[in-house]
Amino acid sequence: MTPERLARLTRLRHALHQIPEVSGAEEKTAAMVAGYLRQQNPDQLLTGLGGHGVAAVYEGREDGPRVVIRCELDGLPIEELSDQPYRSTHPGRGHLCGHDGHMAMVAALAEDLSARRPAKGRVVLLFQPAEETGKGAAAVIADPAFPQIAPDYAFSLHNLPGLAVGQVALCSGAANCASRGMRIKLTGKTSHAAAPQDGVSPAGAIARLLPGLVALGSGGSLGPEFALVTLTHARLGEATFGIAPGEAEVWATLRTVTDARMGQLITAATKLAEQVCAAEGLELAVEFDDVFDACSNHPEAVEVLRTAAAAAGCPVQMQELPQRWSEDFGQFARGAKAAMFWLGSGEAQPQLHNPDYDFPDAAIPAGAGIFLHAIRELLG
The missing domain is CATH 3.30.70.360 (Alpha-Beta Plaits)
Known part of the structure; x- marks a missing residue:
């Protein structure tokens, strides 16, 4: 990723960081995301999914599997402690779980797919609402528009403090409690x-x-x-x-x-x-x-991510134990081969949900690169 491109995505991440909204109230965040995605010329842009969810669809030339890359829109009801110029402007609210960084990574994919569509199948970039309450994935799946984007493969990530920036942790089977x-x-x-x-x-x-x-x-x-x-x-x-x-x-x-x-x-x-x-x-x-619900990684999807991480130059640690914290991403695994990986956000990084947590911009290229390699491996 060029320095100029990373700077552009960093500006987007910082803009999102300033307007954190709690689960179910992500109106401004969704509008900013949708505005950015429109500039990347998707074949279809869905809004209002399961509340404020947004999905950009990129079509391949031939039939093939449908791949969903999912990130989250919502912030937390926690006051941010920061002296950064892009700190939260919403009192009592903060992007203290890194969802702003996840959105920036998936926005980078929209740029890549706009420049080069997949050879086959369909890519859906899903910006999901209400992950923090566990209600968002179920609401998206229950939305009448969901059959248009229901995946054959689904991938997601979460940044992980305590792991070096750009390093990947991955497990097959149980992934989140x-x-x-x-x-x-x-x-x-x-x-x-x-x-x-x-x-x-x-x-x-x-x-x-x-x-x-x-x-x-x-x-x-x-x-x-x-x-x-x-x-x-x-x-x-x-x-x-x-x-x-x-x-x-x-x-x-x-x-x-x-x-x-x-x-x-x-x-x-x-x-x-x-x-x-x-x-x-x-x-x-x-x-x-x-x-x-418990979140479980499908072995075939895990292998796609492991190959993609290697292609992106990111060291991979295979783990046997799941994370203690929970994720509603597992809902998408009921009808798809799904897997989530954990991307290092720094060995000295504060814990998720801490008031002084801030997603590291240096991790954006790694996450975006892994997702892109997974898409190219499956769809060309």
């Missing part, structure tokens, strides 16, 4: 703080639930039986001294390597909540949100 947020609502009866015996307090239930949930999933090795329960929020009554509480909430994230183990963990956590509430005389409501 399943996870979901569990919201437990406990309802009793308030009373005056001077007469707690006249109410039904959830305090005892919370005291039992917090250690009980953690005991159901204490982590361990990332094998088929791996289970982790992380307590993320707890609230008891109102912030006052005069009322004995009558309601409470406990939030926890459940995490497993496999979907089957997730089903077992959900059953166990729900049963625990039911038993505790019955013993304490409380009403119980359980809700789930931020639902991510």
Whole structure:
């Protein structure tokens, strides 16, 4: 990639970095992406996919497989800590997961495909909404326009702090854990703080639930039986001294390597909540949100990426264990040969979702190059 081209894509990345929008609210981001893609003369440009999703389609001269390259539009509801001139202009919002860099890489592919269409098949550059909540991929797939772009092969990446810039990590099989947020609502009866015996307090239930949930999933090795329960929020009554509480909430994230183990963990956590509430005389409501299925890499798609990374001059580490964090990209694997790779964003880089995280522009050529080589290998 020439310095001039990298500078152009870096300017795009910085412009996107300044306008982070949370899942489901990516209107400005989608408009900027669509404007850039129009300049690259796609054969078709779809907008409004599953919300604010955007897809640029490039047609080959002959019939062939359909290849989807997917990146993400959304930022995070976290205040960015940065003195960069391109820091976020949206208070309380930040591109602190590197999705702005992912978009710049896929925008580079639009430039390449505009200059030279694939020999066969069809390439779809998909800018997906709402990855951070786990709702975006499912919404795109449910969109009436999705059959036009449904893939035979699907590829994606995520940048990975702790790995040298431009280095690739890749695994076959389990790639990202399943996870979901569990919201437990406990309802009793308030009373005056001077007469707690006249109410039904959830305090005892919370005291039992917090250690009980953690005991159901204490982590361990990332094998088929791996289970982790992380307590993320707890609230008891109102912030006052005069009322004995009558309601409470406990939030926890459940995490497993496999979907089957997730089903077992959900059953166990729900049963625990039911038993505790019955013993304490409380009403119980359980809700789930931020639902991510396990993400698995298809071996044929993995081999395409490994070959592409070598052609792009990027060293590859083959790994046996998946990442603990989750990805909704796995939704696309249900009807396609799909794989995600991890691209190093620096050995001293802050962790993803940290307020001082910033995607390294030097990684743009590597990611774009790997994707392009994968496309050329499959479609010419």
